Amino acid sequence: MIRFSKKIEYALGTLQFLGLHQNTPISARELSIKLKIPYEFLSKTLQQLARSGIVIANYGIKGGYHLAKKPSEIHFSDIIDALDENASVVDCVDGLEASCERYNYCNIKNPLLELQSKIFELIRSTTLEDLLKDFKSTKFDVANLDC
């Protein structure tokens, strides 16, 4: 199996929402309710995104989170990195041979690394803007969206 984790899905949905409301900070609590994501989990995810400079945290009574950059500058690969996940099809990527016990006698790694770099390129070239363009093109009334 090869799949995005829930954490990544949550992050994508959240960033999309923030992208639709770029002017005002939105609290983790509100995001959690609107997007039906467990608060503590989302909260921690937002903290990770903040540490990586993808969103900005605003403290205080009217605080919340907002995007730190333009949607077109937020690559999926950045998001995955920020969440400490990785998109490697195999373990032995980072040159850390130790990461896989069969590294030395493994004859499939090179072709797999090739495939992986192609997948990486796809993920890198997808940005938050791709999550927003449907809304743009259909001129959705953002204010009235449940989500």
Added chain:
Amino acid sequence: MIRFSKKIEYALGTLQFLGLHQNTPISARELSIKLKIPYEFLSKTLQQLARSGIVIANYGIKGGYHLAKKPSEIHFSDIIDALDENASVVDCVDGLEASCERYNYCNIKNPLLELQSKIFELIRSTTLEDLLKDFKSTKFDVANLDC
């Protein structure tokens, strides 16, 4: 995270080995030893590959497994399908709305499905031949390979 399972890796290594010895059937036991894969696990994996017409099982005292088709005709997507795994980046692929509880209010699925179809295409277009070409090009002495 987005990664091939061990089962898939084992299958790829095994098919590569079978591809290097296309003339003679090789028993699950021998494959398990040569490739250092737990026997029962590999055995079941081979059965799945056999059911899907990727390898052919030969019973009896000189039996074993051999490839059912040319390497160029064995796509990675076939292998993944055979092993009952899938390469979907998200759950909601198959049009089974029920597969995800948030389907109805989810606004990220369309762009993700787009990304997914590109990844699918990469996986489909990679074949067992890609796992063998290094051996071909370097004129490896297959007979002397440990693996």
Added chain:
DNA sequence: TAAAATACGATTATTTTAATCGTATATTTA
């Protein structure tokens, strides 16, 4: 007919992912 091989359901162990808990800290505004 015995040996060597595959077939396969069922169970257990391990690892990864997801969710929750508890407490500390920062900021704003009334």
Added chain:
DNA sequence: TAAATATACGATTAAAATAATCGTATTTTA
């Protein structure tokens, strides 16, 4: 300046997915 509203984050628990193992049956051929 105090109370309310937020974020910060380590630690723990729960749930799910993956990997490994067990036990027994069936098939073929030397």
